[in-house]
Amino acid sequence: MQKLFALVDCNNFYVSCERVFNPSLAGKPVVVLSNNDGCVIARSNEAKDAGIQMGQPIFQCRDLVSKHNVRVFSSNYCLYGDISGRVMDILSHFTPEMEIYSIDEAFLCMDGISGDPADYAHDIRHIVKKWVGVPVSVGIGPSKTLAKAAAVVAKKVSRHEGVFDITACAQDILSVMDVADIWGIGRQYSRFLRQHGIETALDLRDADDTWIRKNLKTPGLRTVMELRGISCIPLEQSQAPKKTIVCSRSFGRKVTDLDELKEAASAYVSRAAEKLRAQKSAASFIEVTLTEFPFNQGAPATHIASMDIPVATSYTPELISYAKALLERVYKKGPVYRKAGIMLSGIVPRGRVQASLFHPCHEGPREHVLMETVDAINARWGTGTIVCAASGSNRPWWMRQAHRSPRFTTSWKELPLVKA
Amino acid sequence: MLMAEKTDMRVKEIWGFDGRKKMKIPMFTTGISAGFPSPADDFIDKSLDLNEFLISHPSATFFVRVEGTSMIDAGIHPGDILIVDKALEPNPGSIVIATLDGEFTVKRFQRRAGKCFLLAANPDFEPIEIESSMLVEVWGVVTYVIHKA
Structure with missing residues (x-):
């Protein structure tokens, strides 16, 4: 049977979330900043028209912001996560199979839809907008790669009203699509392809199979088949456990003091360990990264220390003690630091941890219960309800979020206000 | 809160004061008698969930x-x-x-x-x-x- 996929993509998602609870933002230029209020990571169409670029540091857009009266927000991931969950829940009622591809995108299986798939997609679009208040675009095609290409057209060409089915006109669309814009073709591959005369998506679709297999290997060939309308990349309905877990953040201000760095590292380890336990894994390798402030425009110096963990673990206090030890190894008094990161890898399922002859296992049943309880409490009463004291309480290094909107949907104290 | 036995220790339930997800209140179909285990235990019907009652979508x-x-x-x-x-x-x-x-x-x-x-x-x-x-x-x-x- 011919496969059919839809990619549902939320438009300017973070900005749209802000607008749901702030009607005064309608029609106004709005941007959302990255952690620490550094760069622009989401723009309303009005902000795009004003000339603000994606990824631009906000201090570079000061003039544009004041000239166009752009409303600026810190990222509010509690809100975006909640709204995303609602959108995905609604989408799941429209299809028996779907893949949540990112916080604001999902692939839906459209096999066996009766009637015009575009009509069905318009229904999806209408319901998501009405129920949650977030506008979405829908791209439809016989493969995930084509559905993704269709979604770009759906979003950009206003006369399609947010829905585009590429099935009958793939040739025309692919002939004007840059090869770099194809899902799965990175910047590096596109440079290589261009050197060999492959400029558009159509050029790639019609390329020679043997040449593709030789130069782009199997994944490349899969993409080419997908462009031809043959579905080769199935929906991924369950996420495979991650092989590495990283938690790394820039500080809210300059940090020089070892104790503050230890607090930050402990907080990041706690978060990484929580993720580790959520996927029922344990880590056998830990790495700590410390980044200095760049000096005189040069590349910022980065210091890395790592170690093997004797017996794979997910027990936060144990991981914190390793992180602190590693930090002492890389820390030097003098430099100003702007970022720290933790990476856990060598990840194994928790049930299959190798015991060591020479090292006692720190994570017995008591520790297991303790962590389970802490995770359950934090899940129910909010992140950070219970933390290891090592991760500090004042947290002067914590990220800057000067313009965060209220957590409208996840905190009783921050509900939207209505005038009566 | 913690069910502690020598080898098999696990968290059965975590209680708090302002549960934000679900509040389950057992509904008794018979009167409650204090003291000894009640024969009414067998007649606990179901737990009432306010979310279910107040929220359709x-x-x-x-x-x-x-x-x-x-x-x-x-x-x-x-x-x-x-x-x-x-x-x-x-x-x-x-x-x-x-x-x-x-x-x-x-x-x-x-x-x-x-x-x-x-x-x-x-x-x-x-x-x-x-x-x-x-x-x-x-x-x-x-x-x-x-x-x-």
Whole structure:
């Protein structure tokens, strides 16, 4: 049977979330900043028209912001996560199979839809907008790669009203699509392809199979088949456990003091360990990264220390003690630091941890219960309800979020206000 | 809270004071007797879940807090929490959350002689006629009022 996929993509998602609870933002230029209020990571169409670029540091857009009266927000991931969950829940009622591809995108299986798939997609679009208040675009095609290409057209060409089915006109669309814009073709591959005369998506679709297999290997060939309308990349309905877990953040201000760095590292380890336990894994390798402030425009110096963990673990206090030890190894008094990161890898399922002859296992049943309880409490009463004291309480290094909107949907104290 | 046995220790339940997800209250179909294990134990029917009773469309339902007194006669007081369902279409007479001049307002939605109105439930406030030039949108329909007794 011919496969059919839809990619549902939320438009300017973070900005749209802000607008749901702030009607005064309608029609106004709005941007959302990255952690620490550094760069622009989401723009309303009005902000795009004003000339603000994606990824631009906000201090570079000061003039544009004041000239166009752009409303600026810190990222509010509690809100975006909640709204995303609602959108995905609604989408799941429209299809028996779907893949949540990112916080604001999902692939839906459209096999066996009766009637015009575009009509069905318009229904999806209408319901998501009405129920949650977030506008979405829908791209439809016989493969995930084509559905993704269709979604770009759906979003950009206003006369399609947010829905585009590429099935009958793939040739025309692919002939004007840059090869770099194809899902799965990175910047590096596109440079290589261009050197060999492959400029558009159509050029790639019609390329020679043997040449593709030789130069782009199997994944490349899969993409080419997908462009031809043959579905080769199935929906991924369950996420495979991650092989590495990283938690790394820039500080809210300059940090020089070892104790503050230890607090930050402990907080990041706690978060990484929580993720580790959520996927029922344990880590056998830990790495700590410390980044200095760049000096005189040069590349910022980065210091890395790592170690093997004797017996794979997910027990936060144990991981914190390793992180602190590693930090002492890389820390030097003098430099100003702007970022720290933790990476856990060598990840194994928790049930299959190798015991060591020479090292006692720190994570017995008591520790297991303790962590389970802490995770359950934090899940129910909010992140950070219970933390290891090592991760500090004042947290002067914590990220800057000067313009965060209220957590409208996840905190009783921050509900939207209505005038009566 | 913790069921501690020598080898098999596990968390059975975590209790708190302000559960935000589910509040389960066992409903007894017989009277409760204190002291000895009751034969009524066998007749515990099910747990009541307020979410189930108050919310028909969880992904379209939001909570908002009231400021002001214009809806007092409809039983909506300052500080109350309203349950708002965005999936519902407003009918004449529905209490709605509307966006008006860039703010949320709660009023009663009414149609009269081909015109739409937002009506207060307090004689001190004038009705608002919705004209096509105004930026008014019905954001959601109020389904329940949570008022502290």
